[in-house]
Amino acid sequence: MNPSKDTVEPQYPPVKKTTKSAFQKSALYFAAGSIILAIASVIYLSIEIDTLGWQNPISASLLASTFFFMFVALVLIVIGTTNIPSFKVGKD
Numbered sequence: 001m002n003p004s005k006d007t008v009e010p011q012y013p014p015v016k017k018t019t020k021s022a023f024q025k026s027a028l029y030f031a032a033g034s035i036i037l038a039i040a041s042v043i044y045l046s047i048e049i050d051t052l053g054w055q056n057p058i059s060a061s062l063l064a065s066t067f068f069f070m071f072v073a074l075v076l077i078v079i080g081t082t083n084i085p086s087f088k089v090g091k092d
Contacts, residue, residue, distance in 0.1 A: 024080045031076035038069035 045062040052059050 018083060018085055020080070021084070024082075024084065027076045028080035031073045031080060034069045034073040034076065038066050038073065041066040041069065
């Protein structure tokens with residue numbers, strides 16, 4: 001279908017940008033801390049893997065903590081950057 005020149009595009013109201021709450025701001029800081037902890041887990045694992053080996057439970061726990069910290073950071077970044085509306089009753 002070719003759009004004709006007579007077609008009028010709908011006009012949508014602009015999306016209000018809300019201010020970030022203290023919870024959202026702190027979620028971003030905790031996400032940064034979680035990324036730092038994940039990097040620290042990988043660095044420690046890469047240093048100690050020669051002496052521990054892959055079959056050691058410490059190696060498995062370091063891999064699991066890296067996985068955990070990265071996905072916690074992902075969730076917290078999504079929470080911190082989402083445009084959550086205000087649920088206050090009253091004037092806009």
